[in-house]
């Protein structure tokens with residue numbers, strides 16, 4: 001008799017679990033709370049869909065922080081190379097862009113998602129949209145809220161792939177934690193990851209520069225440095241380089257109240273060379289014009305004066321030192337709802353090697369709902385696909 005599997009959550013982790021189980025011969029149904037699956041995946045496509053990286057496994061694993069050892073076997077079985085081959089198999093025609101980022105040639109997620117859903121339909125996977133998991137009924141079967149009213153769905157195995165708690169309007173809102181906690185499953189609290197930070201800008205600086213991109217700089221915090229882009233916002237600072245440092249920054253704020261992000265505004269110039277340029281006679285020119293002539297115009301010069309109101313009185317050497325190590329005090333991370341991803345979720349000690357909850361035999365977990373985090377830009381999606389595949393394979397093995 002065909003054994004049945006229920007996948008709860010139609011994001012990349014759930015869909016990969018569905019694909020793996022269906023390919024193994026199980027009868028699979030995907031229950032998704034939203035009217036359509038893959039909403040966060042589609043949103044990730046607006047940035048081009050950075051699916052993975054053209055990076056060897058060891059260096060790839062270096063981006064998973066404290067979860068590195070835990071996630072290593074899953075990514076060794078299905079990592080960046082496999083994710084790329086899988087996407088190419090669906091017609092994505094991936095290419096490697098800057099910083100070894102891998103994108104589908106269409107630079108969006110919709111064609112890939114369409115091809116994926118068609119493959120799943122071909123494998124016999126059934127989709128139940130607007131079907132929100134609400135726990136278990138008195139018989140122990142998974143219970144759902146549907147447009148037709150409450151429903152129960154019996155299955156031989158269940159894979160939960162409910163996502164994290166950021167961007168709740170795309171479906172994953174973390175509201176299910178109470179359902180698992182009531183069954184004795186331990187959680188780490190949700191925290192924003194890949195997020196911006198609040199900075200106490202002065203009103204004139206905010207009014208003039210909110211929305212202004214900062215030219216390439218090197219950002220450092222807690223012994224880590226990232227070269228890249230950022231944007232000044234009305235509340236502080238955000239962007240790729242800031243996201244990459246958001247975990248240590250967030251944790252430093254949690255420990256110390258605030259945290260310092262250090263900016264090198266002239267990453268391609270040595271401090272001594274910058275000081276020499278700044279020492280050139282300024283004549284009747286304003287400080288802004290002088291800074292602009294030295295490559296520190298616009299928002300860079302304004303930032304120097306924002307952080308050191310006495311910048312005009314500084315010696316060229318002191319000004320150069322400041323431009324090479326500008327201290328920006330980050331007050332707090334932006335709220336979870338604005339973050340690209342979340343840290344926290346089901347504690348990794350709660351699942352076995354096949355991602356089955358030890359408290360709930362036959363129930364597996366996959367994707368961002370588990371307590372690991374990584375920078376965005378391929379590391380999140382690759383891990384979600386990998387964990388979905390691992391949970392699906394372990395569930396299929398359990399079904400025999």
Ligand SMILES: Cc1cc2nc3c(=O)[nH]c(=O)nc-3n(C[C@H](O)[C@H](O)[C@H](O)COP(=O)(O)OP(=O)(O)OC[C@H]3O[C@@H](n4cnc5c(N)ncnc54)[C@H](O)[C@@H]3O)c2cc1C
Pocket residue numbers: 008009010011012013014031032033034037038039040041043044045047049050051131132133134161162163164167170171172173176339340341366367368369376377378379380381382384
């Ligand atoms: C703006 C943005 C850009 C991003 N860009 C990138 C990128 O370029 N590269 C990258 O690697 N990552 C990126 N990400 C992150 C990536 O999209 C996520 O990490 C990934 O989608 C998580 O996959 P998941 O399957 O675990 O969860 P999700 O994709 O969140 O899917 C979970 C699904 O479960 C459903 N669900 C939740 N609760 C229930 C319930 N009770 N019953 C039924 N269904 C439920 C949700 O509706 C949702 O569809 C981006 C995220 C955002 C927000």
